[in-house]
Amino acid sequence: MKFELDDYRRNITERQLIEDLIIVAKKLNKISMTHDEYNSNGKYGSTTYLRRFGSWFKALEKAGLQKTRNPANISEEDLFKNLEEVWIKLGRQPKYGEVHNPLSKYHVGTYEKRFGNWRKALEKFVSYINGEEDVSSEESIKSLEPQKKSRHNTKRGINERLRFIVMKRDNFKCKSCGRSPATDMNIILHVDHIKAWANGGETVFENLQTLCSKCNIGKSDLE
Numbered sequence: 001m002k003f004e005l006d007d008y009r010r011n012i013t014e015r016q017l018i019e020d021l022i023i024v025a026k027k028l029n030k031i032s033m034t035h036d037e038y039n040s041n042g043k044y045g046s047t048t049y050l051r052r053f054g055s056w057f058k059a060l061e062k063a064g065l066q067k068t069r070n071p072a073n074i075s076e077e078d079l080f081k082n083l084e085e086v087w088i089k090l091g092r093q094p095k096y097g098e099v100h101n102p103l104s105k106y107h108v109g110t111y112e113k114r115f116g117n118w119r120k121a122l123e124k125f126v127s128y129i130n131g132e133e134d135v136s137s138e139e140s141i142k143s144l145e146p147q148k149k150s151r152h153n154t155k156r157g158i159n160e161r162l163r164f165i166v167m168k169r170d171n172f173k174c175k176s177c178g179r180s181p182a183t184d185m186n187i188i189l190h191v192d193h194i195k196a197w198a199n200g201g202e203t204v205f206e207n208l209q210t211l212c213s214k215c216n217i218g219k220s221d222l223e
């Protein structure tokens with residue numbers, strides 16, 4: 001018989017490991033857990049889970065728990081982009097109690113931790129949206145140096161902020177058929193050039209409109 005050290009972890013079954021994850025999650029009253037949280041409360045070490053399941057996420061998944069994300073690693077831009085998505089889906093300013101799964105990727109607590117409180121998070125979001133350079137009218141771009149190689153003064157791509165401002169002006173509804181994600185979850189809104197970019201239309205507030213994907217597809221054939 002080959003001589004080797006006993007690995008006492010070897011006798012722990014996958015089921016025992018999973019069960020302990022669930023026990024600790026219940027004890028902490030959480031739907032997810034970090035390594036640290038488990039290590040300070042669990043029977044085994046998180047490295048045992050890594051070895052057995054390949055990753056911490058896979059272990060959480062097997063236990064029916066949610067994947068953790070260290071909130072400190074989420075960028076402000078990601079938080080704002082998510083908030084924008086939620087706002088568009090609701091067609092209005094999100095309320096405190098609405099900011100959680102599945103409507104919102106990040107929990108309201110993440111916003112509170114980052115910005116102090118929910119109101120401050122909303123205020124920061126507003127300045128993020130308003131922080132864009134002035135592309136709000138045809139007038140404002142006339143002062144820009146015309147690019148010789150291009151017949152456009154603006155880029156074709158519509159950035160997040162401008163997209164949001166246009167949707168807000170259009171009340172988060174399709175300008176063509178009037179449908180909105182707030183009343184029909186299947187509706188996806190896009191921002192579209194009224195005068196097609198290919199025909200010299202600029203990416204400015206007044207040349208943009210909100211369309212649902214169906215109406216947008218119908219229109220893009222013409223571009």
Ligand SMILES: [Zn+2]
Nearest residue numbers: 174177212215
């Ligand atoms: Zn439509």
